Amino acid sequence: MTVSRGFRVCLALSVLLTALLVTSIVAGRVWIPFRVLTDPADPRWLILSELRAPRTLLGVMVGAALGLSGAALQGYTRNPLADPGVLGVSSMAALGAVVTLYFGLAGAAGWVLPLFAMGGAAAGVVTLILVAGPAGDAVSFLLAGVILGSLATAGVALALTLAPNPWAASEITQWLMGSLADRSFDDLRNSLPFVVVGAALLMISGPALDALTLGETGARGLGVSLRRVQILIAAGVGLTCGASVAVTGVIGFVGLIVPHLMRRLVGARPAGLLVPSALAGACLLLAADILARVIPGANEIQVGVMMAALGAPFFLALLLSMRRRLT
Amino acid sequence: MTTPIDLIAEGLTVKLGGAAVVDNVTLTFCPGKVTAVVGPNGAGKSTLMTCLAGVRRPGAGIVRLGDAPLPELTDRRRAQAIGYLPQTPEVAWPLDVRTFVCLGRTAHRGLFGAGPADVRAVDQALEATGLKTFADRIVTTLSGGERARVLIARALAGEPSWLLADEPLTGLDVGHQLDTAVLLRRIADAGAGVIVTLHDLHFAARAADRLVVMVAGRVIADDAPVDALTPKVLATAYGLDAHWVEGADGPLLDVAWRRTAPRD
Numbered sequence: 001m002t003v004s005r006g007f008r009v010c011l012a013l014s015v016l017l018t019a020l021l022v023t024s025i026v027a028g029r030v031w032i033p034f035r036v037l038t039d040p041a042d043p044r045w046l047i048l049s050e051l052r053a054p055r056t057l058l059g060v061m062v063g064a065a066l067g068l069s070g071a072a073l074q075g076y077t078r079n080p081l082a083d084p085g086v087l088g089v090s091s092m093a094a095l096g097a098v099v100t101l102y103f104g105l106a107g108a109a110g111w112v113l114p115l116f117a118m119g120g121a122a123a124g125v126v127t128l129i130l131v132a133g134p135a136g137d138a139v140s141f142l143l144a145g146v147i148l149g150s151l152a153t154a155g156v157a158l159a160l161t162l163a164p165n166p167w168a169a170s171e172i173t174q175w176l177m178g179s180l181a182d183r184s185f186d187d188l189r190n191s192l193p194f195v196v197v198g199a200a201l202l203m204i205s206g207p208a209l210d211a212l213t214l215g216e217t218g219a220r221g222l223g224v225s226l227r228r229v230q231i232l233i234a235a236g237v238g239l240t241c242g243a244s245v246a247v248t249g250v251i252g253f254v255g256l257i258v259p260h261l262m263r264r265l266v267g268a269r270p271a272g273l274l275v276p277s278a279l280a281g282a283c284l285l286l287a288a289d290i291l292a293r294v295i296p297g298a299n300e301i302q303v304g305v306m307m308a309a310l311g312a313p314f315f316l317a318l319l320l321s322m323r324r325r326l327t
Numbered sequence: 328m329t330t331p332i333d334l335i336a337e338g339l340t341v342k343l344g345g346a347a348v349v350d351n352v353t354l355t356f357c358p359g360k361v362t363a364v365v366g367p368n369g370a371g372k373s374t375l376m377t378c379l380a381g382v383r384r385p386g387a388g389i390v391r392l393g394d395a396p397l398p399e400l401t402d403r404r405r406a407q408a409i410g411y412l413p414q415t416p417e418v419a420w421p422l423d424v425r426t427f428v429c430l431g432r433t434a435h436r437g438l439f440g441a442g443p444a445d446v447r448a449v450d451q452a453l454e455a456t457g458l459k460t461f462a463d464r465i466v467t468t469l470s471g472g473e474r475a476r477v478l479i480a481r482a483l484a485g486e487p488s489w490l491l492a493d494e495p496l497t498g499l500d501v502g503h504q505l506d507t508a509v510l511l512r513r514i515a516d517a518g519a520g521v522i523v524t525l526h527d528l529h530f531a532a533r534a535a536d537r538l539v540v541m542v543a544g545r546v547i548a549d550d551a552p553v554d555a556l557t558p559k560v561l562a563t564a565y566g567l568d569a570h571w572v573e574g575a576d577g578p579l580l581d582v583a584w585r586r587t588a589p590r591d
Contacts, residue, residue, distance in 0.1 A: 078419035211433045214481075215417030220382040222485075223406025223434035268420035 006266040006276060013279035017060070020286040024056040028293045054185045059289045059303075060282040061188065062180070062248050065195045065240040067281015068274055070255020071262070072202040075209035075270030076233050079138040080260055081318065084241045085252030085311075087141070088149025089124040093245035094175045095152040095159075096120020101171075102159040110190045117246035118194060122238025124148055129230050177304035178249030180289050191243040198239025199278070205232040206271030213270065251304045253311020254281050260318065332393035333357055334379060334409075334489055334520060339388035341374050341544075348374045349385070350544035358488060358520035361511055363535035363552075365525055367565055370541040372524040373414050376493045379522065380411035392489075406434035410482035414493040414524075418466050424477055425462040428452055431484030452483040456510065472503035479510060489520045496525060508534035528556060529580050532571075540564055553578050562587045 025048065026032050032052070036042045040049075066084060073082040073089075084090045096116040100106040106113040131144040156175055160168040208229040211219040216226060244251075255277075262276040285303065288310065292301045334356040341349040349371040356362055356379075364372045377383035379390055381397040390397045392408055400408075410431070418427070431452065432445040441449075453459050456476045461469070466477055475495060482490055492511070496504045508530060515521045515536075525531040531538055532552035540548040540555055542564045548555040553571050561569045568583035 078417075207433055207436070210430055213417075213419045213422065213427070213430060215413065215415075215419065217377070217382055217413045218411075218417060220402075221380055221406065221409075221411035221413065222430065223402040223404075225402050267426065268422055269426055270420065 006272050009262070009265045009276050010279060013276060013283060017279060017283050017286070020283055020290065021056060021060070024059065024286050024290050025052050027290050028052065050184070051182070054183050054188055055180050055289070056286065057188055058183050058247060059180050059286040061192060061195055062244040062251065063254060063282035063285030064278040065199065065244040065281070066251065066254035066285070067258040068199055068202055068255075068278040069237045069241045070281070071259040071270070071273045071277035072205060072209065072233060073237060073255065074259050075273070076205075076212065076229065077132075077138065077141045078212060078215075079141055080263075080322070081138070081142060081256065081315070082145075083253065083256035084121070084237060085250065085254075086149075086256060086315070087124070087128055087145030088147070088152055089121050089128070089145075089237060089241055090245050090250040090252065091149045091152035091156070091176075092124030092127075093117040093121035093242040094250050095155045096123075096242065097246050098156045098159045098175055102163045110186060114190050114194060114243050114246035118238050118242030120152070121242035121245065122234050124152070125234040125237050129234065173302075175249045177302045177308070178245070178251040179302040179304060180248055180285075181300060181302075183247060187247045191247045194239045194243035198236045198241075198243065201232050201236035202240065203274060205229055205236065206274055208232070209270035249304060251285065251307050253307045253314065254285055256318075257311055257314050258284055260314075332488065334522075335391040336375070336379060337389050337391065339375065339378055339385045339390065341371070341378060341383070342386050343374070347544050349378065351388070352541075352544070352546055353388075354539060354546065354549070356489075356520055356522055359515055359518055360536040361515045361521045361523065361534060362537045362539060363523050363525045363531040364539045364541060365528060365531050365556075365564075366541035369543075370564075371544040372541055373493050375541070376411070376414075376491055376522070376524060380409050380491045381405045382411060403434045407485065408487055409489045409491060410485050410487035412478055412482055412490075412492040412495060414497075416478050418474075421465045421467045423462070424458060424464050424466055424469075424480075425449060425453070427466045427477060428458075428480045428484050431481040434485060448486055449484050452480040455483055455513070456480040471498050472500065472506070475499055475503065475507055476510070479507070479514075483514065487519060489522070490514055492521070492523045494524050494526065496523075496527060496530060504530060528561075532556065532578055532580070556580075 030044060030047055032044050032048055036044045036048060039045065070083045073084065073087060074080055096119050097113050100113045100116045127148055128141060128144050132140045153176060157172050160172045208224045211222045211224045220226060258280045259273050259277045262273050262280055266272050266276050288306045289303045292303045292306045295301055336352055336354045339349050339352040340347055352375060364375065366372055378385045397405055429441055429449050432441060432448060436442065436445050453462060456479055458476055458480055469477060495507055499507060511521050511523060512534060535552055538550065538552045538555035539546055540560055547563060548560045558570045561567045566586045568587045569580055571578045572581045
């Protein structure tokens with residue numbers, strides 16, 4: 001029953017995603033009619049191929065990466081408030097990226113910055129696992145995440161302020177409030193392979209995440225190697241989340257909201273949430289980005305700001321409903 | 328179900344914070360029997376159980392499944408043979424009963440969901456625990472008695488040749504304790520070995536074929552229930568002045584309302 005239901009939800013999400021893909025290509029400051037798709041001579045073809053297409057595909061990739069890593073982190077921590085943003089993993093990735101800018105390493109090759117971002121994210125997850133301890137309960141995980149996030153955010157600001165860079169202030173916001181605007185196919189090429197490998201690792205961890213429903217001792221009794229799950233999660237979240245942040249900066253709350261919504265549709269089994277969360281993450285980020293583009297204003301709103309505006313109240317509502325259940 | 332083989336502990340020692348919680352314990356458990364491990368709080372019962380289940384490596388000594396030392400088995404193979412119910416069972420997500428019981432198949436199934444053998448085993452486990460009509464209920468909303476059955480069903484779904492349950496009766500009313508004890512007996516009669524830790528000595532005496540009494544990490548008695556819990560053992564283990572009397576339907580423990588010795 002759950003299987004067929006999950007399948008139906010995935011199908012519906014795929015349809016929604018396709019619709020959003022088309023909308024994302026068409027919508028924006030300049031609306032592009034469909035016939036341009038087959039007419040490379042049209043001047044708007046350039047907007048389509050150089051701006052809209054990479055932006056849309058990046059939105060799908062990053063949204064899916066964040067949704068998936070959120071679902072995996074919630075499964076691992078057994079905490080519905082976990083998410084790469086809340087736990088400071090995204091900020092650690094941003095710190096890793098910014099460090100390469102500060103030391104001028106990023107120019108050496110296209111893969112240096114993503115590599116450091118992924119390293120930062122993986123280091124973040126490892127720190128969380130170490131700090132929260134083997135019995136890592138919900139509260140110590142969140143606290144460790146808050147500390148990690150604050151430190152990394154301060155590190156980003158510090159590096160960019162000290163850097164010989166007249167645009168420090170705007171760069172800081174770029175990294176801490178991510179955006180999909182003005183990205184190229186190169187960005188996609190530099191990140192997609194890592195996201196794919198990371199996603200595969202997280203998918204492999206599925207049965208172990210299910211077993212963790214019984215707690216760490218229970219999971220071990222079911223033959224699950226905790227070390228193996230920890231490595232899979234650290235590497236998987238490091239790759240997906242790090243590679244995403246390297247291209248777009250920190251976009252929060254996708255990984256928080258999406259698994260929560262999906263849990264209502266497909267049930268709470270952690271492994272069953274992975275694929276729907278990836279699809280729904282892609283839908284959510286793409287929708288938010290379309291919204292950010294079409295809202296009139298002098299400057300385009302960053303999609304990271306958009307997600308924070310949507311996500312923070314959601315986080316609050318979630319906290320309140322959890323508290324109501326506990327008392 | 329795999330062919331029944333003995334579960335053997337040899338010289339098990341576990342030290343926590345410098346103190347030996349389990350101290351040189353050597354025991355052989357036989358399949359088809361219910362063995363109850365009893366003893367006062369802090370006697371090392373749960374630690375012994377985690378070692379027997381292979382979820383904790385003892386500091387010294389070894390646990391063998393037949394001829395095979397547990398550390399030489401893969402995690403998967405070990406989990407197929409030994410079903411373990413921890414003392415404080417955690418249920419992190421509001422899963423439906425069927426999905427939850429299916430977690431017991433973790434060591435059997437591949438990466439891609441449950442096969443027909445898994446579905447059959449889960450059905451049988453639900454049947455054996457009388458949970459057929461509960462299959463779609465959410466585990467976290469069940470009562471204590473229902474949840475105890477779901478937890479046992481989860482272990483049974485793995486079709487283990489050994490079931491190790493750490494205080495499965497704790498928190499249940501007497502009626503549900505009886506139900507659970509009867510269920511454990513049926514599992515042993517079906518050929519599996521059952522090891523339980525219990526606090527209620529009366530229940531232990533009635534439900535088990537054999538009692539192992541632990542005090543301060545050591546085994547001080549190991550015999551048929553009433554024979555193991557002599558007045559002397561009861562005094563040493565619990566500081567109780569108690570002895571067994573013949574009840575209408577089996578032995579009853581007659582406990583004097585005072586400690587034999589002040590305990591610190």
